[in-house]
Amino acid sequence: MNDQQENKKVVWLASYPKSGATWTQGIIRRAGIHYGVPQGDFDVYKLIKSGGNPPTSKTIKSEIIEERCAILKTHRAWNGERILHSEIPFEMAAFVHIIRNPLDMLLSYINFTRIQYKNQPTNSRFQRKLFMEFMGFEKPLTLDVWLDMDLENIPKKNLDCALKNFTKNNLQVPSLNLVGGNWLEFNLSWMKAAKKFPSVMIRYEDCIHSPSAYSALTEIFKFSEENILDAAKYIEKARKEKSSDQDKQVFYNKMSSYYYLDFFSSDFIGNFLQKYQKEIELLGYPDLPTTK
Template identity: 30%
Template sequence: MIVILLATYPKCGNSALSFPLVLAGQLADSSYTGYDNLYKARLAHLRDNALPFKAIPGQETTIIKTHNIFKQPSDLITPQGEVSKVIRIIRNPFDCLLSALNFLRLEAKNSNNLAKIKPTIDTLFPHCKIIRRWTSPKRFAKIFTLDNLAKENLLDMALQSFSQSGLTLPFYYSVCGGWISNFESWSAASVPTLSLRYEDLTPSPSAETIHSIAEFVKTDRELLAKAFEYQLENVNQQKSSGSLFFNKASKDYYLNYFTAKAVNQFIDYNQIAIQRLGYEELITHIRGLD
């Protein structure tokens, strides 16, 4: 069994790559019958935290998604076998934070509970008391939108708090670490590793990006390209339907929510880390906003 691990900090693109990889496998053996059925197949395999992948000729392969920070060699041992390759994905910190905020709405709605997300809300919005005694999960999901937060001038506060906490979020910290530490930890894994950026996967990856993924995974480039086309069609449909998960599924949308002053201040305190993780052009772009 070939086990390929997709390792990302939450909201950095795990689903953006896992679905096309699995879909490419279904296209390879002509079992693809529509995105709804692919989604059902994914849910069925979540019990084992694995996704079937059949696009490598003559090989039984499994894709496993993880948000865990890498700590030790035993992290490469899974119930499906020993991990042979790792694909790690990073996303710019501004969009990552906004996507995480949006996901808190989904968590509140699905769990019907605010207890898990309250420490993160209190950390990002100190002294604001966004979650009050009378706040229900349903009401939270309704009012806790990026647009509402922007109207209240709260998003700059969240960005500053995210920076002050070392680019970590309490909701994820115990398992995932932080935005920087999660991505960098996987460089210590003693297996071949491919590094990607979310921005290079969405809305559509370039031919060069598809080629690098196909070469690393050893699968067919044309099938993978077709799979990404189907992925984009589905995302657009989900966004049109008002899905909370895909509410703002795009890149660089932070420009619509944070002020130039806030993002420049964020860069001042995190420039070295942002450069180290491959976002030099992001710094150049933001400096040009003045």
């Protein structure tokens, strides 16, 4: 354990991959810019890889913690302990649980695989698991073909195949299971954590509908609701600006809610909901639609 890390505290931004943590990070950084919120990346995995120490600040409400505290983003399911990542042994002071409905998350993941593929263009195992085993293509697609193929151009039968496998395999998706477990395990674990630590849950869909949903952050952070709304306007303006960065275009593609209805067949959506309705209701989605 690094001496500088001993007895330090952290507020986690906990989300399953492709569920809105990066957007939430941007809101917190901007809303807290005059409150000392660190302006770097909150990604714990990058921090672990670099071997650095998390920056800390006194931006958390004093009734939660009075000393300086780190703010970090994780995709790991809660392990039942105060320390989540042994590589950075900060004790949890509080957390923000960001959740997104699993069907939109699945589409966002499929979209994100273009960046994953570009970062590992010769990984034949990744190609086989994604294209053949998960999405039902007869053979892996080339990198150039996949980079040019947005969601609207993927055959519906292959998207339905992905949903069928997602349903059959307990909401696991290739590569993400190694990071956060499956969607259910991850989100249920943080619901359990909410019984032990100060926390707020934020639904991605609510924030898309109205940035005021982020006002729940004021239960943990010192900044105001007005700061949050100003930050949301700033982030939205920045997102809409045209960028030559293809990865950013992929990363922020389809910032909308319940768009799965445009891509999956209603029968496959119905089968999914029939199997997981109880768990999904428990996690805050009692009325996911099957048709537009």
